[in-house]
Amino acid sequence: MIRAFGLCLLALPAVAQEVPRFVEETASAGLTHSYSGDWEYMVGGGVAVFDCTGDDRPEVFMAGGAAPAGFWRNDSPTGGALTLTVQTSGLELTGVTGAYPLDVDSDGITDLALLRVGEDVLMRGLGDCRFQRANEAWGFDGGDAWSTAFAATWETGQEFPTLAIGTYIDRTQEAFPWGNCTDNHLHRPAGRGYGTRVPLTPSYCTLSLLFTDWNASGRKSLRVSNDREYYKGGQEQMWHLPTGDAPRLYTEAEGWKRLRIWGMGIASTDLNADGYPEFYLTSMADHKLQTLVAPAPGTTPDYSDVAWARGVTAHRPFVGDDPRPSTGWHAQFADVNNDTRADLFVAKGNVWDMPDFALADPNNLLLQGPDGVFVEVADKAGTASMQPSRGAAVVDLNADGALDLVVVNRNAPAQVWRNAGPVGNWVRLALSQPGPNPTAIGAFVEVQSGDRRQRHEVTVGGGHASGIWGPQHFGLGAADKAQVRVIWPDGHISGWQEVTANQTVVVDR
16 A cells, blocks of 8 residues: 655656756754764764654764764755754764664664664664663663674564674774674574574674675575775675574585675665665775676575776775775765666775875765766765765755765764755655564565666665665656555565655555
8 A cells, every 4th residue: 555745846857867966064954073083983983864753854863983972853944955953862872883773673663773882782762853772671782892884684573673783803902903803793583672692703894784685585694794904814794594593604615706805885776676686895995896697586696796897996086186096985876866777875085094095085976877887976966075984874854855965074074965956756665564674674665667667675784884764765767657566575575556756655565
């Protein structure tokens, strides 16, 4: 069943490769924040974006590192200038590196997982954008590590989600951190709470995690991106998650290829709607765009790198005179001009005055063309910040259907840009089903408009220390209607339903 709500704004259809204009409104919006700290905060610096007032305008939470985290209520008028108001929320902890919103207890109120240097904390949403600690109530062991990555999924028959938390270096080994990566952990539920956490050994200084049904098998696997700067003998990883059994790594015998990069962020989308998502992996100098060599149900994880062919290597600054390699962090696929093709944002920034890598390292905004090749437009769009960026979110802050941009910078002010268009038509789809996992994490959403089909996997995780919780955004180009269907987490496929453009639509199970 389809339910629509919100103000319907008719946008001007965009032509191919229309470059939207982004207007920085950091100061006028009221955003004053910085992710600060020394070596324990050289990674992390995430942002979480979610609507906790029910007005279809997501609020903004930012990790603060050594400083307190911050929360801003979104008071932006529809289609107008961005307005963010500081509000006390219960989330003002120090030591926060990242944050991911999700509804842990399926009560319809958004909760928040806080990654920290020290104990990780699950914060239960109380309504009205207020939160309280829930570790004890939910039996969650937050440990005492340097946490830098998060992902969540619902396993079959469980009331609570399975959580994966990735950690970085043993912070007691500052003098010689190499080879001192700490264990990642899987937190599987025990009823309405959590049992003993399970170490994911070996662990290799993880900076991004993502649960994904990468081969259309109906079962999620856990992708892990690791930083080769500090591990010894490590590589990128993917874990099987057998129901009721211990997780185990995919092996070379199963088709997994050894890959060693400075893995920092994972972004995924199904670029050609064939049922098999592509994966973009950020790194230092050597970004990857992976696609299955032989996509088929139950296929082996044999990936080829098509970053060069698709124009998304992003391996050095595209403006300025610094020839040294770039350092990539958060990455996100999002259709910023609403032309039905996923574009790609990449946050960039030197780790900490590393002399072999670019210091003036602008963020990337890569628009996908009709031929599937991406073109850099950050300088034309106005988003090519030279600040040392970390986490980010491409999300509609003022409910006008044009995706805006929030970026967290390390030891520098955070930034926010409003997308002033031009953009095409759009639709946002919010999934709803009864029982646990009410927003259908793990589902696939398909949208058909004209001869274009788009396909999103609904996930919690990926990026770098940053998460978005809310409806799935689809650009529709010039189309004023679209057909929608959902492959629900249990494999049930809904029938195609028609929706009208330029509104938020609830799709009920």
